[in-house]
Amino acid sequence: MTKKQEYTDDYPDKTLYLPGPTEVREDVIEAMAQPMFGHRMDRMTDLYTTIVEDTKTFLDTDQNVIVLTASGTEFWEATTLNLVDERMLVPTAGSFSERQANVAERLGKDVDRIEYDWGQAVKPEDIRDALETGEYDAVGTVMNETSTGVRNPIEAIGDVISEYPDTYFIVDAISCLGGDSIDIEKHGIDAIFTSTQKAFAMPPGLAVCTVSDAAYERELSKESASWYGGFERTLEYYDRKGQTHSTPAIPLMLAYRKQMKHMLEEGHKARDKRHREMAEYTRDWAREQFGLFAETGHRSQTVTCVENTQGIDVADTIETVSKEYDMVFSDGYGSKLGQKTFRIGHMGEHTVESIKELTDAIEDVAGL
Ligand SMILES: Cc1ncc(COP(=O)(O)O)c(C=O)c1O
Missing domain, CATH: 3.90.1150.10 (Aspartate Aminotransferase, domain 1)
Structure with missing residues (x-):
């Protein structure tokens, strides 16, 4: 023990x-040291709407954005619960993609893996072969396999999945988003997520996810979904109040605001x-x-x-x-x-x- x-x-x-x-910039660390305020105060609405809209601008996306108090792992669970009824396809080529498959299995989903040797990249033609022979609610892929240093061809994989409109595309971009640009809409990505402690260069503790309109609708049509990371719950609350459904890590959001301004400045x-x-x-x-x-x-x-x-x-x-x-x-x-x-x-x-x-x-x- x-x-x-x-x-x-x-x-x-x-x-x-x-x-x-x-590494986190000094002024970003300092931004956290402020007297506390309530998460239902107007100031919170200013803070949360600023970070959400700035993130959309930075990522150059019109998709919905959720910033949640959690590490990125939360969105492995939430995207699976929100988009997958039964079957999910997960190419595995390293520790994190294996974990993504494990999470879906723990949630009771029927997971088919396409297994690669560690160090290899996922091949879009293998995804096509799998989609041609089986029906999947979603394909879950790690964009940047942190255990092996592989950057998967998410763009080409997304183009293949786009040909199957009933299959949603979930991308774990945890160790690269913000340091490796991606055109989210162009490649049919329904949900792409990251953790703030990686290429966003913020302290850990917040997770960020974009959600396509189709993914939002998909969750609405399902009988069950994630509560904490539910697309409807988080996005409807944002639309109505500009806040989060439960108490967020306010100091981290203050740091987020500061760092996102630096990121926008750089582009x-x-x-x-x-x-x-x-x-x-x-x-x-x-x-x-x-x-x-x-x-x-x-x-x-x-x-x-x-x-x-x-x-x-x-x-x-x-x-x-x-x-x-x-x-x-x-x-x-x-x-x-x-x-x-x-x-x-x-x-x-x-x-x-x-x-x-x-x-x-x-x-x-x-x-x-
Ligand atoms: C590709 C990938 N996915 C998921 C995770 C888990 O992220 P977190 O610890 O922020 O939940 C990591 C962490 O290193 C990662 O690199």
Whole structure:
């Protein structure tokens, strides 16, 4: 059993290069420290409508937007409950897509998997084959497989699913939305969601989801749906009152407001470009020093999974870089990839220069 380890206020600051949580701007952190106000006050309506509408502008979408007090995992459950009666198709190619399939099974859904080796990307033609032979209420796909560093071809997958109007498209974009631009409407995405601690570069604790009109209608026609993450409950409350149905994490929403203004100033496309440059730099470095785990042509713009071809002690390198440089990056995901890979999160507020500081530190510690 884990014993209590007393929390002290005495921890050195570390620069986060994790695949989330990531670095948060100082003024965004400061925005949270305000006297509390009530979640039914006019001020709350100002705050919530500002963050919802700013998010639509940033994502360049006319779809509905929900910002909920929860981590992104909530929307695995809610989108499944709201859109799936019986059957769901989930391509699995890493830990998070497997978890998406597990969540749907736990909710009693009949889940068909298309299984890929970890490191491989989902192939749109496999989705087409599955949809041609079976009827599915929804396809659930992870856009950015954080465990393997694969960016799936969501656009092409969405174009295939669009040919099947009774099948809804659910996208987990948790580790990339905000750092990897996507045209939500053009590719028929019915619900795409993220957690704030990733490429939005906010503190953890809020989840964001867009909802198409068709997905909203679909939930209305179903006998059961999520209560907390129900599209109708959350969006109807927004329409009527401009607030959330239950008490939100107000300080986090204050931080959200501040950071979303920074994101709007930079713009979706410019943010995408900065992330692409960081990813290119990281991949070039990894190719030179190690190898890349993800399939060629499908590599993530926010997380690089480096294949440990040099056999360095990953755990030891992470610990030493943390101790000597106050920088934290991630080992490989789970027992499968723990020592075989390590992961660098180049998302949020990072720049090529800040990523270079980490790769220099790794080179120094690992004696490369
Ligand atoms: C792709 C993906 N999906 C889901 C999750 C779970 O997100 P959260 O912990 O915010 O619920 C993560 C977390 O890293 C993720 O990377």
